[in-house]
Amino acid sequence: MDIQHKFVGRESILEKIIEKWPDTQLFEIYGMRSVGKSRLANHLLKQLKELKLMTTNAEALICFNLERQNFRKLFKDVLYATDETYPMFIHLAMSATENILHYFIGSEGLCFFDQCLTLTQNFKRKLDEAYIHTAYGSAFTNVIGNLVKGEKHYREALGILLKTKTRDYHMAEAYQRIGWNLGIQGKYFDALGTYFKGDFKEAEKLHFENLRRRRLVYKTDNHPYIGSVMNNIGLMYQRMGHMEKAFEYFRNWLDIKVANHANEKAIILSQKNVANCLSRMGRYDEAMQEMNKAMQMLEKFPGRYVEVRAIAIDGKARIYMHKRDFHRAIHMLKQAIEIRKDLSPENINTVENIVLYAKACFHLAKYSEAKENIEKVLEMQPRLSKTHPREFCVIECVKLGVEFYSRSTDSESLERMFGLGIEELDRLYREFEKHEIEERCEYVRKEKPTLEEEYKKAKEMSAE
Numbered sequence: 339m340d341i342q343h344k345f346v347g348r349e350s351i352l353e354k355i356i357e358k359w360p361d362t363q364l365f366e367i368y369g370m371r372s373v374g375k376s377r378l379a380n381h382l383l384k385q386l387k388e389l390k391l392m393t394t395n396a397e398a399l400i401c402f403n404l405e406r407q408n409f410r411k412l413f414k415d416v417l418y419a420t421d422e423t424y425p426m427f428i429h430l431a432m433s434a435t436e437n438i439l440h441y442f443i444g445s446e447g448l449c450f451f452d453q454c455l456t457l458t459q460n461f462k463r464k465l466d467e468a469y470i471h472t473a474y475g476s477a478f479t480n481v482i483g484n485l486v487k488g489e490k491h492y493r494e495a496l497g498i499l500l501k502t503k504t505r506d507y508h509m510a511e512a513y514q515r516i517g518w519n520l521g522i523q524g525k526y527f528d529a530l531g532t533y534f535k536g537d538f539k540e541a542e543k544l545h546f547e548n549l550r551r552r553r554l555v556y557k558t559d560n561h562p563y564i565g566s567v568m569n570n571i572g573l574m575y576q577r578m579g580h581m582e583k584a585f586e587y588f589r590n591w592l593d594i595k596v597a598n599h600a601n602e603k604a605i606i607l608s609q610k611n612v613a614n615c616l617s618r619m620g621r622y623d624e625a626m627q628e629m630n631k632a633m634q635m636l637e638k639f640p641g642r643y644v645e646v647r648a649i650a651i652d653g654k655a656r657i658y659m660h661k662r663d664f665h666r667a668i669h670m671l672k673q674a675i676e677i678r679k680d681l682s683p684e685n686i687n688t689v690e691n692i693v694l695y696a697k698a699c700f701h702l703a704k705y706s707e708a709k710e711n712i713e714k715v716l717e718m719q720p721r722l723s724k725t726h727p728r729e730f731c732v733i734e735c736v737k738l739g740v741e742f743y744s745r746s747t748d749s750e751s752l753e754r755m756f757g758l759g760i761e762e763l764d765r766l767y768r769e770f771e772k773h774e775i776e777e778r779c780e781y782v783r784k785e786k787p788t789l790e791e792e793y794k795k796a797k798e799m800s801a802e
Contacts, residue, residue, distance in 0.1 A: 419457055427454060428466050431473050451477060464498055465508075471495035472512050479519045480603070483644030484681050492516035545571045565594035572611060585615035603643050606632040610653045617657045629654045648677040652691060664698040671695040689715060689722065689731045696738055705742060712739045716758060723762075727769050728778070732762050733785065737792065744796030756793040763789065 419427050431454045451474040458467040471494040479488030495512045549567045556564060572587035592608035609632040616625035632650045636643060655670035671691050678688040696711035715735040722732060736759035743752035763786050770778040 424457065424461060427457065428463075428469065432469050448474075448477060448482070464502060468495040468498035468502075468512070469508060471498070472508065472515060475519065476515060479515070481642055483642065483646060483648075485519055485645055485685070486681055488519050489516065492519060542571075542574060545574060559590070560594055560597055562594065562598060562600070565591040568594070569608070569611070572615075576611075576615065581615050581618050585612065585619065588612045588615055602635045602638070603646050606635055606643075606646050606650060610649050613653050613657065617660050620660075622657055622661050625657045626654070629657065644677060645681060648674045648681070648687075651677070652687065655691070655694065659694055659698065662701070664701045667698045668695060668702070671698065684718060684721060684725065686722075686726045686729055686731070689718065689726075689729075693731050693734050693738075696735065700738060700742065705745070708738070709742055712742065719758070719762070723765060728766070728775075730766070733759060733766070733789075736762065737789065740789070740792050740796050744799045749797070752793075752796055756789070756796075759789050759793075760786070 431451060451470060454470045455467060455474070458464075458470055471491045475488045475491035475495065477488075478484045478491060482488075492512060492515055496509075496516065499509045499512060545567065549564070549571070552561075552564050552567055553559065558564070559568075568587045569591040572584045572591065575581075575584035575587065588608065588611040592605070592612055595605050595608055609628045613625040613628040613632075616622070616628065629650060632653070636647050636650060651670050651674045655667050655674060658664070658667035658670060671694055675688060675691045675695065678685055678691065692711050692715055696708045696715070699705070699708035699711065712735045715731060716739070719732050722729065736755055739755040740752065740759070743749075743755055746752075763782055767779060767782045770776075770782065
């Protein structure tokens with residue numbers, strides 16, 4: 339069976355299949371042998387996986403959606419698999435990409451993966467169990483948005499693969515997917531290599547050589563692989579603080595995604611990067627337009643892409659913070675924190691939201707709320723120093739805390755806050771020095787006398 343890339347009128351994937359097998363009552367589930375159903379579904383999903391979702395194909399998927407219920411019945415049959423059908427169900431789960439999960443499995447998708455795991459355990463196939471854990475992790479990470487559960491399944495997969503000493507495509511895939519998951523969670527200090535060494539000249543040279551070679555291969559910039567390189571260049575320039583250059587590459591990547599009809603999640607993530615650059619360049623109205631487009635897109639998928647929803651809300655909150663519209667910022671930050679607290683409570687993005695919330699409260703003279711959130715972050719410090727050893731969230735809270743306690747008569751808490759700040763700056767300096775990140779070492783060297791000066795002024799204020 340070949341699914342065409344062009345469709346005429348109402349001709350759809352479904353009609354192609356029915357034309358091919360007119361006598362089998364293909365979609366009358368009980369009129370077809372299990373092995374046939376499995377083979378058909380597996381073959382169909384594999385071809386759908388390879389489609390570029392252009393407009394005509396998207397229309398075909400809508401037509402095919404009418405028969406989705408029949409596929410859901412098939413997915414529920416997994417526990418009745420035999421030796422003959424077992425491999426097909428496993429391959430079906432492994433072939434279920436994000437688009438397939440979104441369009442075809444629906445709410446029964448997670449149950450399907452649970453049943454596949456049970457199946458692998460019943461058949462005592464450890465490698466298959468690892469493959470299902472990898473696919474299940476992707477369902478949680480990319481469709482549901484529950485990053486913690488996604489990470490758990492990826493780690494289960496890696497644990498099995500490492501014990502079996504397997505070194506193949508599946509091992510590489512598991513590492514790649516857990517890397518993506520951890521990156522979204524903000525657990526990226528082991529993942530960024532060259533960036534964390536601060537060797538931006540070398541990184542820039544490598545990125546542009548990569549871009550040059552890909553352009554030679556694809557003969558156009560309008561290709562997802564070209565866009566991916568542009569996105570990485572944008573991230574590099576953003577980290578260097580070159581917002582105009584970062585914006586240029588993020589904007590190009592977003593345009594490529596839209597032109598190639600990428601899925602909504604991918605587009606929203608690019609819109610967030612574009613909006614962040616616009617906001618930091620002072621172009622707040624344009625930034626807000628991008629984030630409003632993202633939020634409208636998310637309304638189509640209630641209950642899905644939860645972490646992406648938090649990212650979009652976070653983006654709007656940061657724009658409001660830049661505009662000093664603290665009331666709206668607080669409203670957005672509350673939503674982002676509420677979403678993230680169940681998904682990944684000590685995700686660095688969650689911690690940053692709490693810090694921003696404390697700052698917004700402080701600006702609005704909501705001092706008790708500001709204090710509560712400052713202390714919340716400081717309680718996390720021992721864990722954050724291990725999971726995110728190069729982040730400045732704790733220092734941001736300390737500076738806010740020093741200012742807060744300077745307005746009170748609580749000199750003991752002021753002293754404690756200053757002591758925590760000096761300890762944290764010393765720890766950061768050691769971390770950056772160990773990894774030869776001179777730019778950050780210089781920042782910490784300048785920050786220390788600044789904190790000491792703020793503390794001195796705070797002591798004078800509290801004594802008056």
